[in-house]
Amino acid sequence: MLIDKPAAMPHQPETLLHYPLDNALPAPSEAIEVAPGVKWLRMALPFALDHINLWLLRDQLEDEYGKLRDGWTIVDCCVNRSEARAQWEQIFANELDGLPVLRVIVTHMHPDHIGLAGWLCRHWTAPLWISATDYNAARVAMADKDSFGGESGADFYQLHGQHDEAFLGHVRGRGNYYSSLVSPLPTAYHRLLDGSALEIGGRSWHCIAGYGHAPEHMALHCLELNLLISGDMVLPRISANVSVHATEPEANPLQLFMDSLQRYFALPADTYVLPSHGKPFIGLHERIQQLLDHHHERLDDIMQAAQSQALSAADTLPILFKRQLDVHQMTFAMGEALAHLHYLWFGKRLQRRMDEQGVFHFSLPI
Ligand SMILES: [Zn+2]
Numbered sequence: 001m002l003i004d005k006p007a008a009m010p011h012q013p014e015t016l017l018h019y020p021l022d023n024a025l026p027a028p029s030e031a032i033e034v035a036p037g038v039k040w041l042r043m044a045l046p047f048a049l050d051h052i053n054l055w056l057l058r059d060q061l062e063d064e065y066g067k068l069r070d071g072w073t074i075v076d077c078c079v080n081r082s083e084a085r086a087q088w089e090q091i092f093a094n095e096l097d098g099l100p101v102l103r104v105i106v107t108h109m110h111p112d113h114i115g116l117a118g119w120l121c122r123h124w125t126a127p128l129w130i131s132a133t134d135y136n137a138a139r140v141a142m143a144d145k146d147s148f149g150g151e152s153g154a155d156f157y158q159l160h161g162q163h164d165e166a167f168l169g170h171v172r173g174r175g176n177y178y179s180s181l182v183s184p185l186p187t188a189y190h191r192l193l194d195g196s197a198l199e200i201g202g203r204s205w206h207c208i209a210g211y212g213h214a215p216e217h218m219a220l221h222c223l224e225l226n227l228l229i230s231g232d233m234v235l236p237r238i239s240a241n242v243s244v245h246a247t248e249p250e251a252n253p254l255q256l257f258m259d260s261l262q263r264y265f266a267l268p269a270d271t272y273v274l275p276s277h278g279k280p281f282i283g284l285h286e287r288i289q290q291l292l293d294h295h296h297e298r299l300d301d302i303m304q305a306a307q308s309q310a311l312s313a314a315d316t317l318p319i320l321f322k323r324q325l326d327v328h329q330m331t332f333a334m335g336e337a338l339a340h341l342h343y344l345w346f347g348k349r350l351q352r353r354m355d356e357q358g359v360f361h362f363s364l365p366i
Contacts, residue, residue: 107231108214161312212257243335
C-alpha cells in the first residue's frame, strides 16, 4: 500500500541488465561514489523489502545573503526510526567532507522515502524539495488517522470481496501506520514540477513526473552525467506496487503507471539508472519493456480467468499471486489486483457490476 513492497514479482531474468558495480554494496555507515559528486547510500528497512537506496549529491547553493555555500543535497531519507537516524549520524561524520546538507529532495511520499525528511531538514536547517501533490498527500496522511486504513479501508476491501476477518481487523487497526513511520514534515517546501530544471553541483538535473505508484513521483535526470535517479518508477528486480486505494476508489493507476513508464524510453538507452531498491544498472529500455510486459501478462491472466466467471478483486488474488499472502501483503495484493481490473474496466474489456451481496464483480461485456 504505502511501502513499496513488491506485490507482484517479476518474471524476466536480470540477464538483460548490466550492473557496473557487480555485487558491491555500500557498508551501513559508508557510501559508494557512482559518478563524480554522486554517492550511493543503502539503509535497512523493517519490511520484507529490506533496504532503500539514498543519494548524496555534491552541491553548492546561494544563501540568503548571496554567498555560495558548499555542501550536499540528499535525495530520499529512509523511515523515521532510531536505527536510521543513527546511520545518518554516521554518514554525516564519514561522508560529507565536513560540509553541511544544503537541501533535501524527496522523490515521493512513501514512508521509506520521506520518513526522515522532516528530521533531516530540521537537523540541517535545510529546505525540502518535493512535488506539491506528494507534499500535500503526506501532510494529509500524517493528520488523518484513517487515511490509509480504518473503517473506510475495511469497507472498501469488503466491497471487493475480501471478507477475511483477520485481514479486515488488520486494516481497521492500521490508522496511524503512516505517521508512525514519518517524522513531522516542515511546514514549507520547494515545489518540484515535471520538467523543472535544478542546478545541483553546477550540473543541470531535470524532474520527470511519474504517476500510478505515488500521487506525483519525481525522478531526476542528469544528461551531462547520463544518470537517472529513478526512485521507485524503474526498479531492476521488482515492479513497484501499483494500487487502487480506498481514498480514490475509481482510480486507474495502472494506466497512469504504464503511460509514465513509456516516457523513460525518451532517455538514452545507456543511461545509468540509480533505483531506490536493488543495484544501480544499465539497461533502462530493456527494463521498461520487461515491466510493461509483466503487467500485460497479468492482464492477460485475468482476461483468461474472466472467460469462465465474473471476478471480484479477491477472486483474482490466486491468479496474480502464486504464494500465500499474510495480512500485511494482502493490502498490497488487493490494491494491485484492483489496479489490473480497473485497467481492463476502463479499457472496456471488462464491465463492473455489483451483486446482491454488495460485492463488485468484473466480467466480460455483454
Ligand atoms: Zn514508493
